[in-house]
Amino acid sequence: MSERAVIEATRGVGGGAPRVSLRGARSRTAKEAVIGGLLFAAGAVSILTTVGIIAVLVWESLAFFRRVSVAEFLTGTVWTPLFVPQHFGVLPLLLGSVLVSIIAAAIAIPLGLGSAIYLSEFAPDRLRRYLKPILEILAGVPSVVYGYFALTFVTPLLQPLVPGLQLFNALSAGIVVGIMVLPLIASLSEDAMNAVPRGLRQGAYALGATKFEVATRVVTPAALSGIVASFILAISRAIGETMAVVLAAGMTPNLTLDVRESIQTLTAYIVQVSLGDTPFGSIEYQSIFAVGLLLFAVTLGMNVFGRWFLKRYREEYA
């Protein structure tokens, strides 16, 4: 409240009607309303973003699906939009994404969960204070750097061990993406375990359990929803990974389960088209949006599911 308004208001107490304060109040309210509106507009930008994403993806996909049937897209096993004859079966891309994610999960889940259990139940305080930031740094390294690492270190390392390993292969890509999402599982699982009430641990100790038994038979089962949620969110992130996979696995659509071969994921295809000169409105251009829509739907579905799971464990201790 301005000083002037205060003086005016107190003058009113003596008997004279306060004059300035009323007018001041009206313009103040107007100003407040404008500010509130502006702030709301900022919040609404996020809605615009989502609407924009969905609109863009659906609009161009509709154009795409006027030229390619949905059935051929979702069930076809050959993907050659940039060659003649053109085929638009997305399964090789989908399988590529799934393959990389499974390998990534096979690495990230045991290592991430093991780290979480160690940090939450076993690590002395001082050690935890150093290990946690290191894991956070691991998560902050950009995807291109991991791609470089896969190409120049991981693949050469594995080549003598895995006969027939090509220069671009799904295995190295999966390994590197696994390392990338490991910190996500570790930190979310650790949060879930920390949320387990102290009373449960005390009860278990009082029954004559060792620290290992408390960790594996009480804490981990109690935190299970949060732990599983972290798995789902990590796999979703793995599916959305791009540059590491582009560099490590190459860009060859390949309907295969052989991880030694080069494959292409949904994300890598989108990048591949953008690297070239694709005219707007061509079917190749539109294919970006169809593939993008599939990617968006899959990751959104997993994220929503994962977060619902996460909410469930928080409610158990409400």
Add this chain to the structure above:
Amino acid sequence: MSPERYSLAAPPELVARRRRGQVFQYLCLSATLVGVVTLVVLLADVLIDGVTWLSATFFTEFPSRIPARAGIKSALYGTVWLMGLCALISFPLGVAAAVWLEEYARKGWLQTVIQTNIANLAGVPSIVYGILGLAVFVRWMVPFTGGRSVISGALTISLLVLPVLIIASQEAIRAVPGSIREASYGLGATKWQTVRHHVLPNAMPGILTGTILAMSRAIGETAPLIMIGALTFIAFVPDGPRDQFTVLSIQIYNWASRPQADFQHLAAAAIIVLLVLLLSMNALAIWLRNRHHREW
């Protein structure tokens, strides 16, 4: 009763249980160390590959077909331009949205929808933001942005980091105790005055920390920028927001995807620069957080 019956030393079964526990503990420790060792190996690999290529000319030269004469000048300028524009766009937008969510919005369906929406957006793959940017900023808004320009890139990346920024700012605002707001309202201040003079200043260190961390995520983004047309080989620096550009991460990708060994070294050197930038930003954020951390 024999004395053994009452002994409180560990009986054989307990010894076996403890041993199992020890093995398990070491397994979990190994799992943790795999992450640590990988990070060390990665950093060492990059350093060994690239450090000898970090010359003065590396920073002042443009990319070239001849590795010995190639440099990151265009990429570095582009990165700085992009980060600057991105911060200018996303910081006010993000803080404003966070303020609305925490201070103005009434607990109702609208607030829940926007909050959930932001959480969803945080998990969308970055390449989808690239698709959005391509269609909206590069094509649809081409008269304003000039097509494949720095401003298109900055707008795209701003949308990408906005959810992270908003969530971090919300936490910082929420951490300001209610008593401060109550004191301000009690003196007759309006909501905006309270926010502007009390809530925001107190939350600012946390907000800045979150912003820096969001920016450090942005600096590593590659795919969305490729999508909106940041070029992979340019030999000039941007003069204005509507100019074409490239960034460090794309330059790294460009060099790493070439088969010749020399380009691999160039990529490694550029990675060192990128990582140094990243680590500095993270260190700044952590320093800020520690310095202004208050026990309310």
Add this chain to the structure above:
Amino acid sequence: MPTIRVSANGEAALETRDVRVRYGDNEAIKGITMEIPRKRVVALIGPSGCGKSTLLRCFNRMNDLVPSAAVTGEVLFHGENLYADHVDPVEVRRRIGMVFQKPNPFPKSIYDNVAFGPRLYGRPPDLDDIVERSLRQAALWDEVKDRMNDSALGLSGGQQQRLCIARALAVTPEILLMDEPASALDPIATAKIEELIQQLVEHYTIVIVTHNMQQAARVSHYTAYLYIGELIEYDDTNTIFTAPHEKHTEDYVTGRFG
């Protein structure tokens, strides 16, 4: 200060000798020497912060879980010092069980809660019998026998506490430590717990911490009055509440403070 002579009914279940507990710089227990007689209920009373829970936790080495706690002195169980070097605290806790103030059933089924302790030692073939026996001893069997696979979290507060008691009994301890077992429960559930204690004492030694003096008077044979870490008086319950020797004790039990 009078102490209880236990030669009346056999060896002491527990005997403490000059036990001191220090949390950092703060001495929470200042040299307590007492005997807990077998198959009796001993109540520990005193105002908040007097150390009764801390003392209770000395009896099953739960203080070990607090990093800043330092325990000196001896706690003898059948003549063996609980804090001797060769003693494994996990073994101690199997012999000396504990029930906590806030019921803490695991988020598992009722059966799995009670079976948790015995399962630590392998797969006992008579697990079903052990579970049933423990639940009967805790006066809970009839109420849950038809829903053993339901989640324990679906039980009422009083039932959960009796489940925790059953869980503790399943590993056949000799002593049961109870830290304010009824303070989180309604009066009816409290009465059931007190009745249960009277039944259990036929087979177990019970040490109960309570801030409710009437409860101590109702359930215990002996009562120890603590004040700021010191044992002020320890005698049979009747004496403590009707004719205490120490003025301090009298002031407390008549409600002049605390």
